[in-house]
Amino acid sequence: xxxxxxxxxxxxxxxxxxxxxxxxxxxxxxxxxxxxxxxxxxxxxxxxxxxxxxxxxxxxxxxxxxxxxxxxxxxxxxxxxxxxxxxxxxxxxxxxxxxxxxxxxxxxxxxxxxxxxxxxxx
Amino acid sequence: xxxxxxxxxxxxxxxxxxxxxxxxxxxxxxxxxxxxxxxxxxxxxxxxxxxxxxxxxxxxxxxxxxxxxxxxxxxxxxxxxxxxxxxxxxxxxxxxxxxxxxxxxxxxxxxxxxxxxxxxxxxxxxxxxxxxxxxxxxxxxxxxxxxxxxxxxxxxxxxxxxxxxxxxxxxxxxxxxxxxxxxxxxxxxxxxxxxxxxxxxxxxxxxxxxxxxxxxxxxxxxxxxxxxxxxxxxxxxxxxxxxxxxxxxxxxxxxxxxxxxxxxxxxxxxxxxxxxxxxxxxxxxxxxxxxxxxxxxxxxxxxxxxxxxxxxxxxxxxxxxxxxxxxxxxxxxxxxxxxxxxxxxxxxxxxxxxxxxxx
Amino acid sequence: xxxxxxxxxxxxxxxxxxxxxxxxxxxxxxxxxxxxxxxxxxxxxxxxxxxxxxxxxxxxxxxxxxxxxxxxxxxxxxxxxxxxxxxxxxxxxxxxxxxxxxxxxxxxxxxxxxxxxxxxx
Numbered sequence: 001x002x003x004x005x006x007x008x009x010x011x012x013x014x015x016x017x018x019x020x021x022x023x024x025x026x027x028x029x030x031x032x033x034x035x036x037x038x039x040x041x042x043x044x045x046x047x048x049x050x051x052x053x054x055x056x057x058x059x060x061x062x063x064x065x066x067x068x069x070x071x072x073x074x075x076x077x078x079x080x081x082x083x084x085x086x087x088x089x090x091x092x093x094x095x096x097x098x099x100x101x102x103x104x105x106x107x108x109x110x111x112x113x114x115x116x117x118x119x120x121x122x
Numbered sequence: 123x124x125x126x127x128x129x130x131x132x133x134x135x136x137x138x139x140x141x142x143x144x145x146x147x148x149x150x151x152x153x154x155x156x157x158x159x160x161x162x163x164x165x166x167x168x169x170x171x172x173x174x175x176x177x178x179x180x181x182x183x184x185x186x187x188x189x190x191x192x193x194x195x196x197x198x199x200x201x202x203x204x205x206x207x208x209x210x211x212x213x214x215x216x217x218x219x220x221x222x223x224x225x226x227x228x229x230x231x232x233x234x235x236x237x238x239x240x241x242x243x244x245x246x247x248x249x250x251x252x253x254x255x256x257x258x259x260x261x262x263x264x265x266x267x268x269x270x271x272x273x274x275x276x277x278x279x280x281x282x283x284x285x286x287x288x289x290x291x292x293x294x295x296x297x298x299x300x301x302x303x304x305x306x307x308x309x310x311x312x313x314x315x316x317x318x319x320x321x322x323x324x325x326x327x328x329x330x331x332x333x334x335x336x337x338x339x340x341x342x343x344x345x346x347x348x349x350x351x352x353x354x355x356x357x358x359x360x361x362x363x364x365x366x367x368x369x370x371x372x373x374x375x376x377x378x379x380x381x382x383x384x385x386x387x388x389x390x391x392x393x394x395x396x397x398x399x400x401x402x403x404x405x406x407x408x409x410x411x412x413x414x415x416x417x418x419x420x421x422x423x424x425x426x427x428x429x430x431x432x433x434x435x436x437x438x439x440x441x442x443x444x445x446x447x448x449x450x451x452x453x454x455x456x457x458x459x460x461x462x463x464x465x466x467x468x469x470x471x472x473x474x475x476x477x478x479x480x481x
Numbered sequence: 482x483x484x485x486x487x488x489x490x491x492x493x494x495x496x497x498x499x500x501x502x503x504x505x506x507x508x509x510x511x512x513x514x515x516x517x518x519x520x521x522x523x524x525x526x527x528x529x530x531x532x533x534x535x536x537x538x539x540x541x542x543x544x545x546x547x548x549x550x551x552x553x554x555x556x557x558x559x560x561x562x563x564x565x566x567x568x569x570x571x572x573x574x575x576x577x578x579x580x581x582x583x584x585x586x587x588x589x590x591x592x593x594x595x596x597x598x599x600x601x602x
Contacts, residue, residue, distance in 0.1 A: 001242075001311065001312070001313050002311070002312075003306040003307040003310070003311055004242075004244050004245060004248075004307050004311075007244070007248055007303060007304075008244050011244075011247075011248075017251050017254075028261070029258070029261050029262035030262070031262065031263075031265055031280075032261055032262075032265050032266070033265035033266055033271075052176070052177070053177075054173060054177035054178075054179070054180035054181060055180070075180060075184070075269075076266065077180045077183075077269075077271045078265060078271065078279075079177075079180065079271075082279065156575060157557075158577075158581075159581055159582060160580070160581065160582045160583070160584075163582040165591065167592070168591060168592060203482075204482060330505070330507050331502075331508075331552065331553075331554070332553070332554045333507055333508040333509065333552065333554040346507075346531070348531070350531060351531055411482075412482030412483060413482065413483050413484055413514075414482060414484070415484055415526070415533060415535075417533075424509075424528075426509060426510060426526065428512045428514075428524065430514055430515075438514075438515065439512075439514050439515060441510075441512040441513075441514075443509065443510040443512075443526075443558075447510070447557065447558070448509070448510070448554070450557055451553065451554035451556065451557055452554075454553075480582060
């Protein structure tokens, strides 16, 4: 215990090691895997993301033109972002905020005709 | 008073995870201990039947948060061996860097929890404050704080630029300063010694017979470390396993504390030798077929993966033998004969990870 | 690619494991591979000075001799295999009777395949 006393005193009178969280949130580092978003303008509904997703939180239905995402099942591994051939998926530099109700992201995507040559198995 | 059975856990202040022990006690002395499980069993091995072998990388990362990087590493190395893929030299060194960062934060976490089990709150807080820098390095370099998700078959997903490596080195210097300031407390403090010396001692032959792994085995005088197998880039780096002779809780504490410095040394060597080049090789060809055993050293000890594949998308069998699974039987030998008040310390000294054990 | 392993049957098992112990090997674990109605295959792993050795035991039926008498640490993995694959280890101490991970009353062992090991999905 004796050896800890200098450290304890330093901590007691020194600067705070924590921050008051909701008032001053910490900024994420560049390259952090944050919230997943899909750019509907770029998406070609190929379904590669849904097939690569380890937690199977993505559903792509080409017939209805829907890209669906279950944020509560997502593990934020970023595999879909790397797999996306159109570069429409990306991860923001911030985490999803806490919400009161379970939500599901449903995105209506209209694939332009010149892009629709991509084979789909979704 | 004979035959009092005391349930210890699954919810107990010292336990970070739900382990249940049925302690038969007589006048506050433990007579026998029977572990019971089943509170966090998720059947991740069975998940290999419905997730393809690439998706399983993210699944095995979640066997255990604290050794997640090395779980994925072992799994990827097993598959690379099956598929005949050689990861690039840069990837091998980057794997060492992230593995050792993981070992650092795991050992700091453990030392903190161990201090907490002894009732040494200020030491616990201080060590976890130091650990926070490692978590920041993890987030800045890999994207996530705990589950790094950097491994793929054939290499790694992220790269480090020169600015990042310089920043890692400067942060590590701070981390080293932080835990070195604690060295007198951890190694020489009266309270720590009183609570840990001679408690839960295992002799060399007992440790071998009980199949202990990692720091448990090394604290009992066996110089065994899976990193000596030379996987990833460990074969090109210089280090020697930390070995202690006493085999008690204090020896385990010393081993893990010394391994902090060892890990920092390994990261420095790996950054100094980091070769240029690609971080991964493209994986082509058929899915793996055949069977393989892969081993790696996790912060808690040897981890063994048995993979059997049939050339299809799904693996035939994935077996994960985690280090805590091998260390739990030692508890049934260490606990009898000690006082009830020492049970938390002895229990924590194996660095129990129940998520690992049950998978 | 397969693992090099000595094939043994259940009669020789205890003698073979005792021989590993006499050599000073550390018991690593047992892996159960593909159990179904016809039987199962068990792999015993041992380590000596970082070198792994394996024993491959083919079981007909679901009765296996326990090696707890030789390596007491084997109780945990043998109980796990009892839970997951429904094999029975004779002479296992302590025997959790399939309650290590399971609640106890479940009928089908979750890892056991219903038919041959080749039928997937």
